Amino acid sequence: MNRTPLYQRFLLHGSMVLLALSGVAWAIMKHLLEPMDEFSAVGHPLQPWAVAAHVAAAPAAVFATGLIFREHIAGRLSEPGMRAGRRSGTVATTLIGLLAVSGVALQVVTNETARPLLGWTHLAVGALFTGFYLAHWVAARRALRILPTGPASRIEAVASVAPLPRSRRDGVSAGEASRG
Numbered sequence: 001m002n003r004t005p006l007y008q009r010f011l012l013h014g015s016m017v018l019l020a021l022s023g024v025a026w027a028i029m030k031h032l033l034e035p036m037d038e039f040s041a042v043g044h045p046l047q048p049w050a051v052a053a054h055v056a057a058a059p060a061a062v063f064a065t066g067l068i069f070r071e072h073i074a075g076r077l078s079e080p081g082m083r084a085g086r087r088s089g090t091v092a093t094t095l096i097g098l099l100a101v102s103g104v105a106l107q108v109v110t111n112e113t114a115r116p117l118l119g120w121t122h123l124a125v126g127a128l129f130t131g132f133y134l135a136h137w138v139a140a141r142r143a144l145r146i147l148p149t150g151p152a153s154r155i156e157a158v159a160s161v162a163p164l165p166r167s168r169r170d171g172v173s174a175g176e177a178s179r180g
Contacts, residue, residue, distance in 0.1 A: 011064040012061070012064035012067075012068060013137075015057050016061055016064075016133060018053060018060075019057045020130050022051070022057060023054050023123070023126050027123055029042065029046065029050060030042075031043075055103075065093075065096055073089065084139050085143065088133075088136035088139055092133045095125055095129035096129060099126055102121055102122040106118050
């Protein structure tokens with residue numbers, strides 16, 4: 001299985017970054033800033049723009065997740081050799097599903113008791129998702145550094161990699177490893 005194509009990674013990472021930044025900006029403006037005047041419904045003049053960017057980026061993120069689902073998500077889960085990032089990826093995939101459902105619910109639910117609960121749930125799940133998404137990205141970067149280059153697929157490379165010799169594992173030169 002090859003690496004996820006560049007355009008898919010760009011769409012996925014770009015939409016996730018836009019979602020995270022616009023969500024944090026909106027939450028700060030909504031919950032931490034005082035309205036500029038007593039009759040204002042917003043904490044900052046850019047608050048409507050932040051929520052608009054967030055709502056606009058959400059379909060791109062859902063589309064990008066669907067785009068990578070077959071090869072990256074389901075494909076990696078079915079391969080026993082692909083362990084790097086499996087836990088963080090599984091949790092992030094579950095959380096993005098919850099975010100999609102709670103995000104749609106925020107757009108359609110009008111009950112004054114349910115909306116704040118949905119909003120805080122969406123915010124908490126979004127923070128968790130961002131953490132697991134970053135953990136997954138870091139795990140993937142670490143895994144790619146140890147894979148050998150060449151014609152073998154990544155799965156075959158991971159399955160065939162023996163434990164690293166002491167020189168690679170401990171940062172010791174090959175000459176020192178043979179003496180020690």
